[in-house]
Amino acid sequence: MRKIKLTKDAVDGLLDNLLKRSPNNYGQYTDAVNEIVETVKKDGDAAVFEYTKKFDGADITPENFIVSDAEIEEAYAVVSADVLEVIRKAIVNIRTYHEKQKQYSWFDSQPNGTILGQKVTPLTRVGVYVPGGKAAYPSSVLMNILPAKVAGVEQIVMVTPPGKDGKVNPGTLVAAKEAGADVVYKVGGAQAIAALAFGTESIPKVDKIVGPGNIFVALAKKAVYGYVSIDSIAGPSEILVIADETANPRYVAADLLSQAEHDELASAILVTTSESLADQVSEEVDAFVKKLSRRTILEKSLENYGYILIAEDLNGAVDIANAIASEHLEIVTKNPFEVMTQIKNAGAIFLGEYSSEPLGDYFAGPNHVLPTNGTAKFFSPLSVDDFIKKSSIIYYSRQALEPVKDEIIKFAESESLTAHANSIRVRFEK
Amino acid sequence: MRKIKLTKDAVDGLLDNLLKRSPNNYGQYTDAVNEIVETVKKDGDAAVFEYTKKFDGADITPENFIVSDAEIEEAYAVVSADVLEVIRKAIVNIRTYHEKQKQYSWFDSQPNGTILGQKVTPLTRVGVYVPGGKAAYPSSVLMNILPAKVAGVEQIVMVTPPGKDGKVNPGTLVAAKEAGADVVYKVGGAQAIAALAFGTESIPKVDKIVGPGNIFVALAKKAVYGYVSIDSIAGPSEILVIADETANPRYVAADLLSQAEHDELASAILVTTSESLADQVSEEVDAFVKKLSRRTILEKSLENYGYILIAEDLNGAVDIANAIASEHLEIVTKNPFEVMTQIKNAGAIFLGEYSSEPLGDYFAGPNHVLPTNGTAKFFSPLSVDDFIKKSSIIYYSRQALEPVKDEIIKFAESESLTAHANSIRVRFEK
Missing domain, CATH: 3.40.50.1980 (Nitrogenase molybdenum iron protein domain)
Known part of the structure; x- marks a missing residue:
């Protein structure tokens, strides 16, 4: 060295x-990725299957798109009992750590009749991307799914590219089942990200997409950011x-x-x-x-x-x-x-x-999905926080609003927002 | 209706x-915004001043780029005493609410010699974008700066476009000073976002950019996401x-x-x-x-x-x-x-x-910077959380590692990561 x-x-x-x-320095793939994203947005499943044929060489149809119970059973038969036992022990440790990250709703009340608070709600549906081929890491499946489970996400939709034979890596499947994925679709690449972001006939639109992937996956995640949330780009x-x-x-x-x-x-x-x-x-x-x-x-x-x-x-x-x-x-x-x-x-x-x-x-x-490439200056490890969102809670009684009404009206009018001022004023008109 | x-x-x-x-549906401006971003990245201050001349009609130089103490004094002379008083009362309320959002570092230790935890660190430097002209809202300045202050951010760099006369909205300036902005640069639009993301001769590179703006600002924020963090796109x-x-x-x-x-x-x-x-x-x-x-x-x-x-x-x-x-x-x-x-x-x-x-x-x-356009499904109000990041903390004693070493080695080898296995094994070699 x-x-x-x-x-x-x-x-x-x-x-x-x-x-x-x-990954920001691979702009040369942006146009290709954007085209895939737009095509999947427009054509749904048909586009997904075509790209899967082209990039993965696999024949996927609506019938074999979702990993079946039989395929999951096959995967369990392949993974050694030893490795399964380690996976289960790791799950206990990962769950225990992430349980400590849970945030709770809170409020603060004052005797004049104000309640201010913050309500914590889990995301409803999350997409987890899992790479295929050489980069298929069961540990990564655990690290992406378990924080979402601990947060209370209702549905976890996993996507992972199939091999030419239309099969998915067995270690990945066993980890997905053990961690609690609700459904696994056989699709990878930018087409998988687009399908999760916009929904297709088969794949439901999700609220957030997490999980590592190659440069196509990273650029697709950036392209759909705003339509859905994403984790940091790995x-x-x-x-x-x-x-x-x-x-x-x-x-x-x-x-x-x-x-x-x-x-x-x-x-x-x-x-x-x-x-x-x-x-x-x-x-x-x-x-x-x-x-x-x-x-x-x-x-x-x-x-x-x-x-x-x-x-x-x-x-x-x-x-x-x-x-x-x-x-x-x-x-x-x-x-x-x-x-x-x-x-x-x-x-x-x-x-x-x-x-x-x-x-x-x-x-x-602790999670092994971590900020890379200098982004630890502003990004955090993947955590339960990634799978919740917050809403502010505001309650004022008449008694609480009355003494401050003129000040709010003044502030609104100083910004020329007269309808804002009006909505306070109207409550105290004779 | x-x-x-x-x-x-x-x-x-x-x-x-x-x-x-x-804002995702305004792709037609993407190329124009990307060109501005790339030019500022390459040419720094010179590009910033040229775009400011072009878009805002103002002559900005290194000498008048930063809002001076004299200009801030002038702003105070313009803003009415009444409005200043309301601003100060609002600041107290905003601070009080956001103080309750603070998260703290924690750890959990076990008697076998393991310590697992999460360290909370404020971001070092944050950029706050404040629109000019008709959309200049002092309340928005407070809502963007105060959570960063409460989080403990070391430096808050504000940017806002100048008028043709090279001056900045006085209400904006007073709010910035009261809330605690450390420095205010006279620049707006996509060029301001690029300057904050990459740094120029005058403007220091920041870790995160927050604040609302027009479609050019929104697209520029999306373009620099990954180089820096951004708040959700308004x-x-x-x-x-x-x-x-x-x-x-x-x-x-x-x-x-x-x-x-x-x-x-x-x-x-x-x-x-x-x-x-x-x-x-x-x-x-x-x-x-x-x-x-x-x-x-x-x-x-x-x-x-x-x-x-x-x-x-x-x-x-x-x-x-x-x-x-x-x-x-x-x-x-x-x-x-x-x-x-x-x-x-x-x-x-x-x-x-x-x-x-x-x-x-x-x-x-509570913060008035809130997720719009359906993004409340996955985004949260701007909060103290936006201005901190977390690091996992892991300590294992020899006594803690020894009983689980074989399992970690097994998991690593099942993923064909033999150097991972080696780093555990080497600690127990004879």
Whole structure:
């Protein structure tokens, strides 16, 4: 891995390089995606089936569009009992964590007769996109569906592309069933997003679409934003490790690689105050890469977006971590909790030498759908919040309105909104 | 106002008509907006000044770009003492309500050595867009800035278009100062949104952009979404009143008009179980319209998007209210709180005969920036939540990780992510 001393210029170059990976930089596919979206909006199922034939090579009809009970049973027969047991344990942990995120309606009343509050309502229907093929991750199915279930969403509509044989990945199906998807449609890509956003003869229109996908899926989600809500647009995975001389270089190296293996755009960055740790991690990385099964991907992503940065002190390390706003941040220092207090921007923060990032991907409970590509500056992990919305509640008695009526009228008239003023005035006319 | 009995066909036609007003339906301006956005991204201040000359007719330079202290003083001299006092009282109410929305970091620890939590951090820098000209509403400035202040945002950068004379609306300036904007730049339109999203020589890049604007502003916000966060894209204003025979027709009529006066795309809808109330409201509306100053706008918006709907019973009224998902919903029935329990979709809910909508616009405290155009199905009022983000916190001790290590490894390997498995395994190697 390349080793760099942190200077202003180095940081700027690094940030520019990382941002190249943004899904916002693939405008060349916009027209193609918009055409798919418009065609599905206009032609519904017919367009969906045609695109599925074209892009997935599968013959889908209204009859085999929905994954059948028999297909789900087949999937259970394929998935090993061991993996099913882990899935079920992970579900317990994910549910337990997300239950703590629940927000409740509240109100505040005053004796003069005012009630002000906020009513929390779950979304009615949510669409969950699940990638097919190589990127079919049952863990991701759990992470997208369970917060919606905890929020109280009435119907969860899952979409996932079929293989050429018209079948869906069995691990995906088992995870969907265990997590509580209400129905699974065999459709992927931009056509799936459009179908969820506008509805077709078969697929009901949803209120929000969540779930990761390729660039076509990301651009389609952006195109339909406003017609429906979407989760944040997922970019390539990232890890940043802040480590001092107390860190175990072998653990740090293994953790860097755990994200670098995702794809060639993934980024793994170590920021350390210790040059000797930097050298040791670099050696461990090289040794691991040779032995790991996804070696080709690892080599490419490390070459493109892997960095070892030497910081003068922990403050410098924290500054660059906040500037990068990494999806995953590990803090492996003498006092990780203290360093955490200075972190402003990160999707998930892993503390200490046993909190390795895959623990969060699979098992601990917090969501693994996290803001990428610097968006942790303003976006949050997927959560129960994503599946609720709020309404303000306002009640004023006559007794409460009377003493403030003139002020409201004055404010309205200062904005030349006379009908606004009139609606207060009329209540106190003789 | 047109009167319609509620049938399935009538509802479909009505919903289609209302959705015509969506900012998503103005694709013809997309190319023009994208060009402005790209030019500002590339050329910074120079492009901003050129567009300001072109669209606002104002000569802006680096020297007069920021509203000066002298200009703010001038603004205070123009705004009446009465209005300033109302602004200050409204600020107290808005702050008090929004303080109750604050979310706090939390964690949960288990004696085996696990700590799981959620850290709440305010956004660092936020951009607030404030329209100029006729749509300059000081109340809107308060509603956009105060939740950010309550959340703890470090810097609030306001932008608003100058008049030809290079000056900014004094009411806007006074509200900005009172609410706590840190700096005000004289720029509006798509060029202002692009400047906030990417930064220029003068304007710092922000994390999120909020605030209403015309169609160019709305499309520019959608274009930069992902580079920064945005609030929901505002459409034309709406009110829906559910009323039974106990309602005062004069109050209902006045309230319908209070939203209809906003602009020609605004929508005012009464849903009632009482034909006699329907007739009385219709008469009162006609009488008020003749006397109100914004008569031309009122007549147009009522003709285009005003409806009186007759429902068979309150359940029917609630169903159509949920289908329309109005920005403002008034419930003026014998038992408004009971009806409220059935409302799923509405921006703000006003209960009883003295809770007229303008009370919420100006004074009560809840935010008046609300989801429009059916988006209350999935979006919420602007709130403190819009100005924070969350990071997951994960700590596992060796003692906590050891008993679950094999399961995490199994899950990772079932997804063929061997480097993920390795990062757990390496911690327990001999």
